[in-house]
Amino acid sequence: ETGVTQTPRHLVMGMTNKKSLKCEQHLGHNAMYWYKQSAKKPLELMFVYSLEERVENNSVPSRFSPECPNSSHLFLHLHTLQPEDSALYLCASSLGTGEAYEQYFGPGTRLTVT
Amino acid sequence: GQNIDQPTEMTATEGAIVQINCTYQTSGFNGLFWYQQHAGEAPTFLSYNVLDGLEEKGRFSSFLSRSKGYSYLLLKELQMKDSASYLCAVRDSNYQLIWGAGTKLIIKP
Numbered sequence: 216e217t218g219v220t221q222t223p224r225h226l227v228m229g230m231t232n233k234k235s236l237k238c239e240q241h242l243g244h245n246a247m248y249w250y251k252q253s254a255k256k257p258l259e260l261m262f263v264y265s266l267e268e269r270v271e272n273n274s275v276p277s278r279f280s281p282e283c284p285n286s287s288h289l290f291l292h293l294h295t296l297q298p299e300d301s302a303l304y305l306c307a308s309s310l311g312t313g314e315a316y317e318q319y320f321g322p323g324t325r326l327t328v329t
Numbered sequence: 330g331q332n333i334d335q336p337t338e339m340t341a342t343e344g345a346i347v348q349i350n351c352t353y354q355t356s357g358f359n360g361l362f363w364y365q366q367h368a369g370e371a372p373t374f375l376s377y378n379v380l381d382g383l384e385e386k387g388r389f390s391s392f393l394s395r396s397k398g399y400s401y402l403l404l405k406e407l408q409m410k411d412s413a414s415y416l417c418a419v420r421d422s423n424y425q426l427i428w429g430a431g432t433k434l435i436i437k438p
Contacts, residue, residue, distance in 0.1 A: 217371055217373065219371070255337070255430055256430055257333065257427075257428040257429055257430045257431075258372075258416070258418075258428040260425065260426065260428075271425070305371065305372070312424060313424065315360060315377060315379070317362060317374040317377060318374070318426075319374070320364075320371035320372045320373070321371055322369075322370060322371045323371060
């Protein structure tokens with residue numbers, strides 16, 4: 216139990232569906248992240264929020280839309296996804312975005328796009 | 330481009346010692362992290378190195394050589410529960426974390 220929770224744990228959706236992933240951290244951290252993890256590939260950073268402001272968006276397609284209503288919650292809204300978007304989506308948080316702050320990860324949402 | 334290299338998979342025997350290497354080419358360096366990830370679970374933090382040398386934490390140690398762009402994670406007295414993927418990540422000059430693809434470690438009795 217890392218103090219970061221994610222729901223749902225598993226999600227199957229069609230290409231025309233709209234769904235949202237939720238992340239919540241109970242650690243009092245100020246930064247939150249969305250990552251995509253595909254088999255045998257490095258973690259891909261998608262979005263970073265620091266103090267509820269988006270500070271990084273690594274050329275992620277617009278079919279992924281993040282939302283950070285407060286420092287404890289992070290959402291990833293999904294619409295018109297492609298089969299290649301099937302992956303494990305990990306949320307993480309850290310005290311800050313500086314060099315020594317380790318990130319605490321949630322268990323991930325396993326997404327399958329059919 | 331920026332790159333982190335780690336072996337894809339390693340096998341070791343219970344009770345033995347294993348060293349997992351990580352080499353990196355990044356634009357600047359602001360620290361190196363090792364994480365452990367069991368199958369189907371979240372990555373968990375193991376160690377952080379920013380200065381050259383060895384950091385020891387119980388059965389796990391991590392080494393860094395900034396001049397060589399090289400780190401290793403040393404696991405001693407291996408246990409079956411150490412079977413997992415080990416991820417190396419480097420923070421670059423923009424403080425962005427660059428991740429390796431991970432090394433899957435298989436422990437055999």
